[in-house]
Amino acid sequence: MxxxxxxxxxxHVQLSTVSKIFSGASTAFGxxxxxxxxxxxxxxxxxxxxxxxxxxxRAVRLGLALGSTINLKNVFARKNxxxxxxxxxxxxxxxxxxxVEFGTLTIQVGDEEKVVRLTRAHLEEDAxxxxxxxxxxxxxxxxxxxxxxxxxxxxxxxxxSAEEAVAYARTLHTLVTWLGISDGNMxxxxxxxxxxxxxxxxxxxxxxxxxxxxxxxxxxxxxxxIKFEVERQVELIEDGGRVVQETRLYDPDRGETRSMxxxxxxxxxxxxxxxxxxxxxxxxxxxxLVQSQMPELPAAMKARFIEQFEISVxxxxxxxxxxxxxxxxxxLALASGQGKLAANWVVGEIAARLNxxxxxxxxxxxxxxxxxxxxxxxxxxxxxxxxxxxxxxAMWESSDSADAIIDAKGLKQITDSGAIxxxxxxxxxxxxxxxxxxxxxxxxxxxxxxxxxxxxxxGKANPAQAQEILKQKLAN
Amino acid sequence: MINATLKALSQQLAAKAIxxxxxxxxxxxxxxxxxxxxxxxxxxxxxxxxxxxxNADAARARGExxxxxxxxxxxxxxxxxxxxxTSCGSRMLDNFISPYDAHVVEQCRLxxxxxxxxxxxxxxAMGSSTENSWYGPTKNPWDPAAIPxxxxxxxxxxxxxxxxxxxxxxxxxxxxxxxxxxxxxxGLKPSYGVxxxxxxxxxxxxxxQGGVMAQTAEDCAMMLNVMAGFDRRDSTxxxxxxxxxxxxxxxxxxxxxxxxxxxxxxxxxxxxxxxxIEAAVAELKKLxxxxxxxxxxxxxxxxxxxxxxxxxxxxxxxxxYDGVRYGHRAAEYHDLxxxxxxxxxxxxxxxxxxxxMVGTYVLSHGYYDAYYLKAQKVRRLIANDFVAAFxxxxxxxxxxxxxxxxxxxxKCNDPVEMYLSDIYTLSxxxxxxxxxxxxxxxxxxxxxxxxxxxxNYFAEAKMLNVAHQFQLATDWHSRAPAL
Numbered sequence: 001m002x003x004x005x006x007x008x009x010x011x012h013v014q015l016s017t018v019s020k021i022f023s024g025a026s027t028a029f030g031x032x033x034x035x036x037x038x039x040x041x042x043x044x045x046x047x048x049x050x051x052x053x054x055x056x057x058r059a060v061r062l063g064l065a066l067g068s069t070i071n072l073k074n075v076f077a078r079k080n081x082x083x084x085x086x087x088x089x090x091x092x093x094x095x096x097x098x099x100v101e102f103g104t105l106t107i108q109v110g111d112e113e114k115v116v117r118l119t120r121a122h123l124e125e126d127a128x129x130x131x132x133x134x135x136x137x138x139x140x141x142x143x144x145x146x147x148x149x150x151x152x153x154x155x156x157x158x159x160x161s162a163e164e165a166v167a168y169a170r171t172l173h174t175l176v177t178w179l180g181i182s183d184g185n186m187x188x189x190x191x192x193x194x195x196x197x198x199x200x201x202x203x204x205x206x207x208x209x210x211x212x213x214x215x216x217x218x219x220x221x222x223x224x225x226i227k228f229e230v231e232r233q234v235e236l237i238e239d240g241g242r243v244v245q246e247t248r249l250y251d252p253d254r255g256e257t258r259s260m261x262x263x264x265x266x267x268x269x270x271x272x273x274x275x276x277x278x279x280x281x282x283x284x285x286x287x288x289l290v291q292s293q294m295p296e297l298p299a300a301m302k303a304r305f306i307e308q309f310e311i312s313v314x315x316x317x318x319x320x321x322x323x324x325x326x327x328x329x330x331x332l333a334l335a336s337g338q339g340k341l342a343a344n345w346v347v348g349e350i351a352a353r354l355n356x357x358x359x360x361x362x363x364x365x366x367x368x369x370x371x372x373x374x375x376x377x378x379x380x381x382x383x384x385x386x387x388x389x390x391x392x393x394a395m396w397e398s399s400d401s402a403d404a405i406i407d408a409k410g411l412k413q414i415t416d417s418g419a420i421x422x423x424x425x426x427x428x429x430x431x432x433x434x435x436x437x438x439x440x441x442x443x444x445x446x447x448x449x450x451x452x453x454x455x456x457x458x459g460k461a462n463p464a465q466a467q468e469i470l471k472q473k474l475a476n
Numbered sequence: 477m478i479n480a481t482l483k484a485l486s487q488q489l490a491a492k493a494i495x496x497x498x499x500x501x502x503x504x505x506x507x508x509x510x511x512x513x514x515x516x517x518x519x520x521x522x523x524x525x526x527x528x529x530x531n532a533d534a535a536r537a538r539g540e541x542x543x544x545x546x547x548x549x550x551x552x553x554x555x556x557x558x559x560x561x562t563s564c565g566s567r568m569l570d571n572f573i574s575p576y577d578a579h580v581v582e583q584c585r586l587x588x589x590x591x592x593x594x595x596x597x598x599x600x601a602m603g604s605s606t607e608n609s610w611y612g613p614t615k616n617p618w619d620p621a622a623i624p625x626x627x628x629x630x631x632x633x634x635x636x637x638x639x640x641x642x643x644x645x646x647x648x649x650x651x652x653x654x655x656x657x658x659x660x661x662x663g664l665k666p667s668y669g670v671x672x673x674x675x676x677x678x679x680x681x682x683x684x685q686g687g688v689m690a691q692t693a694e695d696c697a698m699m700l701n702v703m704a705g706f707d708r709r710d711s712t713x714x715x716x717x718x719x720x721x722x723x724x725x726x727x728x729x730x731x732x733x734x735x736x737x738x739x740x741x742x743x744x745x746x747x748x749x750x751x752x753i754e755a756a757v758a759e760l761k762k763l764x765x766x767x768x769x770x771x772x773x774x775x776x777x778x779x780x781x782x783x784x785x786x787x788x789x790x791x792x793x794x795x796x797y798d799g800v801r802y803g804h805r806a807a808e809y810h811d812l813x814x815x816x817x818x819x820x821x822x823x824x825x826x827x828x829x830x831x832x833m834v835g836t837y838v839l840s841h842g843y844y845d846a847y848y849l850k851a852q853k854v855r856r857l858i859a860n861d862f863v864a865a866f867x868x869x870x871x872x873x874x875x876x877x878x879x880x881x882x883x884x885x886x887k888c889n890d891p892v893e894m895y896l897s898d899i900y901t902l903s904x905x906x907x908x909x910x911x912x913x914x915x916x917x918x919x920x921x922x923x924x925x926x927x928x929x930x931x932n933y934f935a936e937a938k939m940l941n942v943a944h945q946f947q948l949a950t951d952w953h954s955r956a957p958a959l
Contacts, residue, residue, distance in 0.1 A: 045678075050710075080839075
């Protein structure tokens, strides 16, 4: 029996507004428990919600980037259930009339492109946090997170593998950070994925029974959880059992999904339009404004980079992983006029150093203009590519220009034939064994001699010239 | 002094005939004497009240006094008031000291009004008799065997017994108008959106409105000037140009068209009430008004529509009372669900529980369309009835309740019977219109009967004008029980 995997993802994106969606309290992460919760967030008697328009604007931004329909009139609804981290006993969400509907996200898996359809995206408030482990026999409730704006992005069940699901999640993650609507910090819970997974025999039209795996906050866990769940369901069915529709959690320590032993699955949320909030009426002028301020999107930028700067698809993908990275690269490519070299430097040395220092590209101490000067010195042969790396390291630690460092350290490449000849003569005299071996027909001995010339010149001899001169002298 | 209106008190204070401290002291003394019998107040704090009064006197000495500075006022125990117990008549909030002021309370404080105390009410505003309070029933000052009406029974009784010259109150299905009628005082509920609901503990969000009870329409107008106005903390608060609600009081009524809905004068209306209303209408005709026969065909549907919508919203609004963050929490429980169940079983009274269950039912899967959605559609029809009617008349008049006040204990075991008596007031909340009750006479048993005046949207000034002119020509509003 060949099984087809069917996956739909619901992603909760925390929006990067300064204050909460219905109150003025701060959304900043990491504060002392219950210090970022106002009377509104704590659901005191008599308090009322007031909509933060910045959340609406961010939702519109994503909707436009996905080619979705923006519902100019959209409605908030109450989702009623009891839990200590939900102070009002209901969550303000959207049901029948969400702010965004439809739209698509194109993903890349290996060399294949696939279009995933979106069902909808709606605004809602986040709940607080329940801390079960830190207190003996009790659960601590931290309401700092309660009321943080979320955009819940729901896909159609279009994905057919864990790889596709991860590609979708990554692409969406890049997009929301690219657009600046979310900081995308998964450790802090800014981007949480729920996966709806089911299996069916290939060729069957009806979907199998699905299970929902909740709150996956890393791409690694997402992939592992889906793979485990697929195997679990297939084994279950092949053993004669039936998949029960339920909510499950992924346990990363055990590498397995577990059923949530709560009555939540039987929940009737009794949705009704929230009478404390008016229907949202979006002014078409806002749509126009957001559209006009929309940055070039990742896919478009990637295609343009490939064409304009003649770089590889692979490099273009890496360079468009974030808007900041893409802008840095473009500035560098334009300033240096060397697309391919610029790509190599950003994807190589810059990325490595940022990674080492746990820095993001906006904190990069070398500006694209300053780095362009270094590239110019490689192109005009002032220094070799290898020496350039040394100069780069020095530039990272100081604000000196490439030229200043090259001069100060005397790193200019030696291109004067006379000077190289002198070194070559010295090397030949000191390496008679290699000379004999080369003359005896061993080609590799030349490399050793070139190496010696480089060493004697402290890496400054132009390697190509050194090799030429060596060959000439050895031919005699 | 004790029968003085807000207007009179304002003048006396301005003339320095009396200080706020003295005046407040007098009211507090009267409260001390009468409240044990009538139970109009849940919470009193003599020290706090006198401190506020002294501040008012100091402001006056600095030349900073406003129209109502130093005038005493009672607040219905549903408006959050910083530092005061805000109980909503419920055991659930018996230990709740509010950390903030409602918009209404803030506005009154800024106007210099002095808090006399917090008045009794049906629990979470659910009721028509103030028999549903954790703190016991309030008695009608005209007849202690009678209910004062509800849910703002404490406020109405306080004004009727002259324990306070005015009191804030709320009206969701008639909770200002009906107790005003039963207690012989003037009560006003503005159009939905005029008074901010921020800090007004929610019962039914799309129906609740804050308002006032006082001896006269003029006093109500002065209070509305303090309470009304846009508040961005309430998303349903309406933003419109500021209005002086006393501005039209003196206008003559010549040419005024009064609509009388034939559905309000059908079976079910007691002879006493019919007589009083007819006499009132006759009085207004003498003042130059003409009567137009109108129809509000969907009046009867207002009862089922209201008793679906209000409980539905209440069931959700009251979910926050779970013992987790504030308010009552059961003393013993063995897990989370047990805590929730015990806390809410202990914290809520019978009527509240009844409405939460009804509300949960009508919102539940499979029933939402037939009940909640359908009721909202009917609501639209009811509102349309008024829109059509107001094309033919300027104000609508009618009774407030089918009878004068019934006895305490008479209907509290028959909730549906209780609900049916709301027939004349519910539509006004469902449509979001403003409404008043104005003292208009007495039943044969001496219990007061009020005249209901319903205005068009945001036509509070016109409504007050009609009430004021009626009060210039009659003296029902100046009668008080001999206490």
